[in-house]
Amino acid sequence: DNKGNIISRIHAVWAFLSAIGEVPVNVKFFVEGEEEIGSPHLAPFVEEHKELLKADCGIWEFGGVDHEGRPNIWLGLKGILYVELRVRETAVDTHSSMAPIVPNAAWRLVWALNSLKSEDGRVLVEGFYDDVVKPTRMELELIERIPYPEEEVKKDLGLESFLKDLTGAELVKTLLLEPTCTICGLNSGYTGEGSKTVLPSTAMAKIDFRLVPNQRPKEILKKLREHLDKRGFNDVEIVVHGFLEPAKTPVEEDFVQLVIRAAEEVYQKEAVVYPTSAGSGPLYLFRNVLGIPMVSVGVGYPLSRAHAPNEHIRIKDYLLGTKLIARIISDLGARERIRA
Amino acid sequence: DNKGNIISRIHAVWAFLSAIGEVPVNVKFFVEGEEEIGSPHLAPFVEEHKELLKADCGIWEFGGVDHEGRPNIWLGLKGILYVELRVRETAVDTHSSMAPIVPNAAWRLVWALNSLKSEDGRVLVEGFYDDVVKPTRMELELIERIPYPEEEVKKDLGLESFLKDLTGAELVKTLLLEPTCTICGLNSGYTGEGSKTVLPSTAMAKIDFRLVPNQRPKEILKKLREHLDKRGFNDVEIVVHGFLEPAKTPVEEDFVQLVIRAAEEVYQKEAVVYPTSAGSGPLYLFRNVLGIPMVSVGVGYPLSRAHAPNEHIRIKDYLLGTKLIARIISDLGARERIRA
Structure with missing residues (x-):
């Protein structure tokens, strides 16, 4: 489920190179092909190459839009x-x-x-x-704004109700934080x-x-x-x-705020920010071991059929996702110039 | 595991017919071939043919000698x-x-x-x-006399000890009665x-x-x-x-006492009487529904490998088991003559 994201990011960098001959910030690609078998070689590699992998911020490998075309931004993984x-x-x-x-x-x-x-x-x-660790007030506020397709999920699973009859923000909070x-x-x-x-x-x-x-x-x-x-x-x-290990980046982090603004401008829709995902991945190696603020944005959509036959992305999502990466690179470059 | 028992019983009856031209008592054979799949047709058949199946006593389908050649007599099944x-x-x-x-x-x-x-x-x-129903004092006394190959069973199962460290009569009592x-x-x-x-x-x-x-x-x-x-x-x-259903015949029953005496004389060894087996079978249809006193004696031995490759019986057990059936028939005939 990461092929589209990798290529869109390469495309974004390529766009800078072809348009202005240089990329506004130094970009490192880290590509590993063992995530689906638990990334068994990743932890020792990261431990051994801390200097090489140093970065001010990072973009993780999944993401996309929701049913209403809003960009989703993920700040952590269980x-x-x-x-x-x-x-x-x-x-x-x-x-x-x-x-x-x-x-x-x-x-x-x-x-x-x-x-x-x-x-x-x-x-x-x-x-x-x-x-x-208890969620912050800000995280709880973000969670209250996350739309969850309760009826679709219940229908898909043949469920009459979720555990403890949970609905609304309590349902999402439980899913993400428990x-x-x-x-x-x-x-x-x-x-x-x-x-x-x-x-x-x-x-x-x-x-x-x-x-x-x-x-x-x-x-x-x-x-x-x-x-x-x-x-x-x-x-x-x-x-x-x-x-x-679990890992997350606080929503208050500058880089997160930069990505949220960039996404809302590129998509022209309000961003939905997930303080964490209910899923898991080796994010902690970058977030906790290397100390890099990390967010996930990407080119998928809810019916991408990740891991299933006919997995796909839509061209419009690909273009918007690529623009978002370019916009993030551009904004990071502007921030560097201001700071310098 | 019942082929030897069936034939030995037919042989016992045949011996009377060839030696004296008649059998001392009326013998009914009831042969059913579905025990290993749970005897699904047996209960309705028995219910529908109570008159045909009437009997004063019955011999069930399994049994034999133990490691020391003592005849084992079983009075029930779980x-x-x-x-x-x-x-x-x-x-x-x-x-x-x-x-x-x-x-x-x-x-x-x-x-x-x-x-x-x-x-x-x-x-x-x-x-x-x-x-x-609590076991009778007599049943408990019988259980105390049952030898159980504790060490062999533990070795076979790779066990250090039985549940609750049970040994001796308590072990046998638990196995048979719980x-x-x-x-x-x-x-x-x-x-x-x-x-x-x-x-x-x-x-x-x-x-x-x-x-x-x-x-x-x-x-x-x-x-x-x-x-x-x-x-x-x-x-x-x-x-x-x-x-x-569970079923058992009381050891005090005349027929049981007759079988014990017959076995001890034929085998020239003390009989081991099990008030019940730990195993199960459709005995209740004969014992409970038809009201027939039932015992199990037979031609097997502990290494007969029932249900396993090379299942077998020994000729000496076959001869003794056949003699025991003949002796039981003979004793029942004598009892009838005395009563008449």
Whole structure:
């Protein structure tokens, strides 16, 4: 889902070169092709090339317009800790008539999982919320202005209502700001048609924790281990499949304000500013490790079908997105000249 | 696992016919070939042919000797209720970034399951134990005499200890007399390699309840539905895959005593009498519906590999098992003559 954005940015730079022979500011492109598999080589690369990657500000890899053509500007991404919980109780599956005396891996997993989250959605891992930073008043105000297509999403998912009957600003606030603990997969024993009286030797659950500032995935992993051990689930193994820290740039940041103004002038519509996305990505390496103010703007639209067959962008969005990048470069150049 | 038993019984009857031209008592064979798929046609057949199936006593379809060559006599089987719990929360799987506002079928299932059984193994379905009949003093005495190959079973399963560190008579008592609630299978969402950030739309668990006298599977099913509804799990669907009532014949029954004496004389070893098996089968149709005293004796041995490749019996067990059937027929004939 990033091909259009990369090319539009190259085009914007190319436009300066062809029109005036130079670009108003020094532009660095950082292109990495492993985001969809969790960017396994990115963190060490960034750590090793801090000087090379230094920058005053940065534009992240996704974005576009909403249903009404308003430019959307994203200031952050959630972090993630993705783990697999594994239980093995016996060497082999056995007959379920043995259930009164032989431990069952599926039950152990259910009890361990149940200890992680209550029915009202609260994550019960001890200390899970300790480091969560409250949103600022400004962020809450931005969230109140974010339109969310509630009816379309409900229809698409076949939902009668969202969790806790949430609607409006509370719905968007919850979606963007709540850290989560999600079972992504469960497997144990016999899962075919009809019945088989088996007592499963193994069971597993795949779980992602979506994290918000300033939760740190390695700290959450430590707390998860401690939580399970404390409740006697020492037999539950934790296999880590990946982690990313949360990151965001404050809306008050000069660069963010510059981008908002530029977008509203290029699109001639009010910008919708998301203090963070509900999704995750390795933004923290640029925002937190390198200390660069980062925003996401781009050339997509809500029906771009990212990751799906016939993924596409529209020419009008491409042109506007390219103009926005050029405008940002131009405004940054003007700012430099004023400061100099 | 019943071929040897059927033929040995036919052989026993044939022996009377060839030796003395008649059988001392009237013998009925009831052969059904669907036990391994849950005997779906047996109950209506028995209900419709009560007169045809009338009998003073009956011999069930399994049995044999233990490791030390002692004849094992089984007086009952547990019942079973096999259900599948199904949860569907959304029309399709969605991205796990939606977790703060979209219900997750896997979590719903985990919470529902957790409400069914506590970590100490107690089934929490309201009223589950209401109808359980306490074992008699005689049954407890029989259980104390049952040898159980604890070390072999632990080694086979790779277990350090049985649940609650049970050993000896308490272990056997728990295995034979405790009703259970066993997760036989779990499935939801992504279960492949590595990670996929999906919020599952559906989840399912296969569960068997092993039941003891006088628990009735249809009553337990009703209680399960009530239990889930009362806790707000109306969205959890129950699909029934099968049920069998528990059944047993009291050891004090004349016929049981006759079989024990016959076995000890034929095998020249003390008989081991199981008031019930930990396994299940449609015994109740003969014991409860037709009211026939039933025992299980047969021609197997512990390494017969029932249901596995190279399933077999030993000739010596076959001969002894056949002699025992003949001896039972003979003793029943003698009893009839005395009574007449």
